[in-house]
Amino acid sequence: MSSGLIVLIFIVALILIVGYVVAVILRKRNEALLAALEERKEKLYNLPVNDEVEAVKNMHLIGQSQIAFREWNQKWVDLSLNSFADIENNLFEAEGYNNSFRFMKAKQAIDNIESQIQLIDEDIKAIRKALSDLEEQEQKNSGRVVHALDMFEELQKEVTSDPDRYGSALPEIEKQIGNIQSEFSQFVTLNSSGDPVEAAEILDTAENHIVALKQIVERVPEIVTALQAKLPDQLEDLESGYRQAFGIWLPLH
Numbered sequence: 295m296s297s298g299l300i301v302l303i304f305i306v307a308l309i310l311i312v313g314y315v316v317a318v319i320l321r322k323r324n325e326a327l328l329a330a331l332e333e334r335k336e337k338l339y340n341l342p343v344n345d346e347v348e349a350v351k352n353m354h355l356i357g358q359s360q361i362a363f364r365e366w367n368q369k370w371v372d373l374s375l376n377s378f379a380d381i382e383n384n385l386f387e388a389e390g391y392n393n394s395f396r397f398m399k400a401k402q403a404i405d406n407i408e409s410q411i412q413l414i415d416e417d418i419k420a421i422r423k424a425l426s427d428l429e430e431q432e433q434k435n436s437g438r439v440v441h442a443l444d445m446f447e448e449l450q451k452e453v454t455s456d457p458d459r460y461g462s463a464l465p466e467i468e469k470q471i472g473n474i475q476s477e478f479s480q481f482v483t484l485n486s487s488g489d490p491v492e493a494a495e496i497l498d499t500a501e502n503h504i505v506a507l508k509q510i511v512e513r514v515p516e517i518v519t520a521l522q523a524k525l526p527d528q529l530e531d532l533e534s535g536y537r538q539a540f541g542i543w544l545p546l547h
Contacts, residue, residue: 442478442504467510
């Protein structure tokens with residue numbers, strides 16, 4: 295056998311050995327990646343989302359709160375029944391590619407699985423935050439309403455301390471105060487009966503109305519004094535001005 299043929303055989307054998315070693319290394323690397331992805335998937339699946347869903351379900355929510363809960367619960371059901379199953383199938387497929395040394399296919403499958411797991415991770419975080427918000431909303435509302443009631447009581451005291459300052463605007467001011475009281479009653483009913491989400495919206499509305507009415511209450515005495523002193527013949531225009539001001543600052547009930 296010529297020396298040239300021996301060298302050729304040696305080179306071919308070396309290439310085969312190197313190729314085999316590289317293939318084994320790539321296969322081991324992919325196996326490690328797939329094992330890590332499997333572990334991430336299991337950690338996500340074993341998060342106590344079901345327990346958190348049950349805790350919120352036992353609150354017996356109604357109205358907007360119930361609608362919000364159903365939407366997030368459905369997202370979790372879809373994830374737990376479909377998305378995790380898809381990942382499991384893709385892991386099995388990627389392992390097949392890797393075992394048959396189809397490393398390009400295996401790499402593409404691994405990248406796809408990583409993207410799927412990342413999306414599921416983000417979705418689960420959103421679901422758990424929404425469930426936590428629903429569970430805590432009633433308590434948050436109870437804390438917020440104290441501040442709103444303090445503002446409202448200060449406003450009432452300001453009006454009742456000297457009602458003559460408001461002239462013919464007083465009946466409309468008292469009407470708006472009554473409307474705000476009705477909003478507080480509606481808030482209490484919703485917050486205590488299982489719809490803290492809508493209760494929070496009612497509380498937002500009441501707070502906005504208190505701020506707007508306070509601004510009007512602060513402006514009216516000065517206007518009344520000016521008109522009574524300088525424009526006694528235009529008191530009729532004052533009532534029109536009041537109506538316009540209330541139309542701008544407060545939606546009339």
